[in-house]
Amino acid sequence: MGLKVVVTGAAGKLGSLVCRHLVHAGHEVIGLDPRRGVNVPAGVEIIAADIRKRTAEEVFRSRKPDAVIHMATMAEGRVSRDERERINLQGTRALFDHCHNYGVKSLVFIGRHTFYGAAADAPLYRKVDDPPRAIHRYPELADLVAADLYAGSALWRYPEIHTSVLRICYTLGPMKHGTLAHYLKGPKVPMALGFDPLFQIIHEDDVVAAICLALEKQIRGVFNVTGPPPLPLSALIEEAGREVVALPAGILRRVQGRFGLPRLARGAIAHLQHPVIIDGKRFVEATGFEYAFDDEVAIRAFATGTGTGHPAPRR
Amino acid sequence: MENKILTDDELLERIDAIGIPFGRHGYDPYGVDRRELLKNFKRLNWMTQNYFKLRTHGTHNIPAKGRGMLVGNHSGGFGLDGGMVIASAFFDLNPPRLAQGMADKFIGNMPFMSALSNGLGQFTGLPEHAERLLEEDRLLMVFPEGHKGTAKLYKERDTLVNFGSGFLRLALQHKAPIIPFTFVGGGEAVPTVMNLYKLGKAMGVPYVPITPWIVALPLPVRMELIFSEPMYFDGNGNEPDEVIEGWVQQVKERIAGLLRQGRAVREGHLHPEEIRWD
Numbered sequence: 001m002g003l004k005v006v007v008t009g010a011a012g013k014l015g016s017l018v019c020r021h022l023v024h025a026g027h028e029v030i031g032l033d034p035r036r037g038v039n040v041p042a043g044v045e046i047i048a049a050d051i052r053k054r055t056a057e058e059v060f061r062s063r064k065p066d067a068v069i070h071m072a073t074m075a076e077g078r079v080s081r082d083e084r085e086r087i088n089l090q091g092t093r094a095l096f097d098h099c100h101n102y103g104v105k106s107l108v109f110i111g112r113h114t115f116y117g118a119a120a121d122a123p124l125y126r127k128v129d130d131p132p133r134a135i136h137r138y139p140e141l142a143d144l145v146a147a148d149l150y151a152g153s154a155l156w157r158y159p160e161i162h163t164s165v166l167r168i169c170y171t172l173g174p175m176k177h178g179t180l181a182h183y184l185k186g187p188k189v190p191m192a193l194g195f196d197p198l199f200q201i202i203h204e205d206d207v208v209a210a211i212c213l214a215l216e217k218q219i220r221g222v223f224n225v226t227g228p229p230p231l232p233l234s235a236l237i238e239e240a241g242r243e244v245v246a247l248p249a250g251i252l253r254r255v256q257g258r259f260g261l262p263r264l265a266r267g268a269i270a271h272l273q274h275p276v277i278i279d280g281k282r283f284v285e286a287t288g289f290e291y292a293f294d295d296e297v298a299i300r301a302f303a304t305g306t307g308t309g310h311p312a313p314r315r
Numbered sequence: 316m317e318n319k320i321l322t323d324d325e326l327l328e329r330i331d332a333i334g335i336p337f338g339r340h341g342y343d344p345y346g347v348d349r350r351e352l353l354k355n356f357k358r359l360n361w362m363t364q365n366y367f368k369l370r371t372h373g374t375h376n377i378p379a380k381g382r383g384m385l386v387g388n389h390s391g392g393f394g395l396d397g398g399m400v401i402a403s404a405f406f407d408l409n410p411p412r413l414a415q416g417m418a419d420k421f422i423g424n425m426p427f428m429s430a431l432s433n434g435l436g437q438f439t440g441l442p443e444h445a446e447r448l449l450e451e452d453r454l455l456m457v458f459p460e461g462h463k464g465t466a467k468l469y470k471e472r473d474t475l476v477n478f479g480s481g482f483l484r485l486a487l488q489h490k491a492p493i494i495p496f497t498f499v500g501g502g503e504a505v506p507t508v509m510n511l512y513k514l515g516k517a518m519g520v521p522y523v524p525i526t527p528w529i530v531a532l533p534l535p536v537r538m539e540l541i542f543s544e545p546m547y548f549d550g551n552g553n554e555p556d557e558v559i560e561g562w563v564q565q566v567k568e569r570i571a572g573l574l575r576q577g578r579a580v581r582e583g584h585l586h587p588e589e590i591r592w593d
Contacts, residue, residue: 120420120429121420121423121439121441123444124346124438124439124443124444125443192426194425194426194428195426195430198345230344231338231339235340235342275346
């Protein structure tokens with residue numbers, strides 16, 4: 001039996017993939033996204049509304065959705081930091097309140113593994129009960145960390161809602177979506193000299209499958225979502241057909257965004273020095289999730305912009 | 316330790332015999348690097364055969380498989396002791412094993428050093444890492460004296476400083492045998508006359524050891540490494556501090572006894588066959 005699902009951030013790259021997958025699985029999908037004219041898959045109704053505004057609430061009031069997938073949080077900046085904070089926090093709050101007020105049964109919050117923060121003395125594999133580290137050194141992530149913890153607090157504030165917070169590792173695939181794709185965009189990719197941290201990647205299609213699985217299984221709690229075992233950054237860059245430019249961290253901070261190198265947030269340099277690897281066992285136990293694409297396929301799909309058909313085949 | 320220089324192929328065969336689940340790129344899920352291991356064991360092979368005069372005793376006391384915790388003394392200078400234990404577990408045991416130490420936290424911030432130590436399976440010293448390695452039935456190497464142990468001066472070389480107790484609780488919680496060992500000769504190899512703590516702080520390390528010839532390059536001296544019988548304690552790791560402390564003292568006394576024997580063996584007063592393992 002299909003669910004009526006609201007997807008926020010539905011016009012985004014990953015959002016549109018999730019919508020397509022849900023439609024294919026027989027669900028009714030209502031996308032909420034103020035962005036116009038982008039990536040709207042067939043069969044998805046997109047309502048151009050900001051989740052903080054009245055129009056969005058009206059969707060909940062009149063359409064009575066069963067479930068929500070919340071993907072409308074922002075990592076880096078097309079908008080000012082203040083505005084981003086409002087989107088990430090006020091938006092998340094508004095959404096949970098609507099879910100509570102209009103009887104939504106489950107909500108999946110899409111978070112990021114960067115929540116845990118990179119630090120020299122942090123454990124290699126982070127578990128969901130590990131607190132975030134080194135937030136002060138990566139202030140650009142602070143509102144996302146707060147949004148993640150705020151979403152988790154819904155577990156006790158609104159216990160009637162099946163809330164799941166998914167902290168997903170770097171995604172990679174033909175859509176070239178996300179932070180890692182941005183970092184690997186150009187022909188030259190910077191590394192911090194003398195460091196080669198492990199990176200954990202998951203294919204876009206596997207992420208979509210994991211998100212939909214979390215929805216269908218109505219899991220509660222906080223989960224790390226991972227794919228194949230991690231690989232060193234240098235191997236990742238080389239396999240993507242890019243050239244490694246290794247610079248001392250201090251210099252890297254100054255030259256980022258110039259000389260053909262990607263623009264990086266100041267705090268992001270630490271993520272090129274220390275790994276943030278997450279332990280995804282709990283999610284696998286709760287949902288039976290298995291990734292379908294290994295790192296080789298994901299990197300090739302990213303590098304060539306092709307690779308798989310949608311929706312994601314399951315192993 | 317057998318007297319032989321191994322070829323790259325022989326070394327790789329031994330590395331693969333450890334049973335580390337290397338992936339497509341030659342890294343395990345923790346970043347242990349097959350190629351880096353090869354380079355390192357080549358270096359250790361040469362050093363233990365041509366430079367240092369290392370003798371190992373009691374390697375039969377190290378479990379051939381399954382989890383275990385090698386617990387021993389630091390003997391001054393820097394991590395020479397750890398390197399020799401790693402060499403012994405790899406070259407003396409059949410099949411070989413990888414001794415995985417817990418590196419001091421400052422290493423994680425040092426370029427090259429952090430990548431190298433991680434590639435060799437020497438992770439930052441955190442309980443989380445120790446627990447994971449034990450649960451995966453790997454061989455852990457622990458120096459309960461911490462960096463206060465490596466900072467021993469020449470005159471303090473065969474003494475023991477205060478032992479932490481975290482290792483013992485971990486061993487109990489994860490039902491791992493403790494294999495006490497001693498390393499003798501590190502103090503002679505790197506006879507530290509003083510440690511420069513302020514210079515160390517400026518360089519991001521705990522201290523800089525100074526030898527009579529200034530830099531801490533080790534001398535090619537005789538070194539003894541003795542592993543004793545495994546110790547088991549009947550507990551679950553939730554015992555009160557004074558109980559744990561008593562057991563830590565038992566381990567410490569065992570190591571102190573080994574240390575005396577090691578010294579005697581090194582100076583020729585004791586025949587290696589007369590070493591007591593308990």
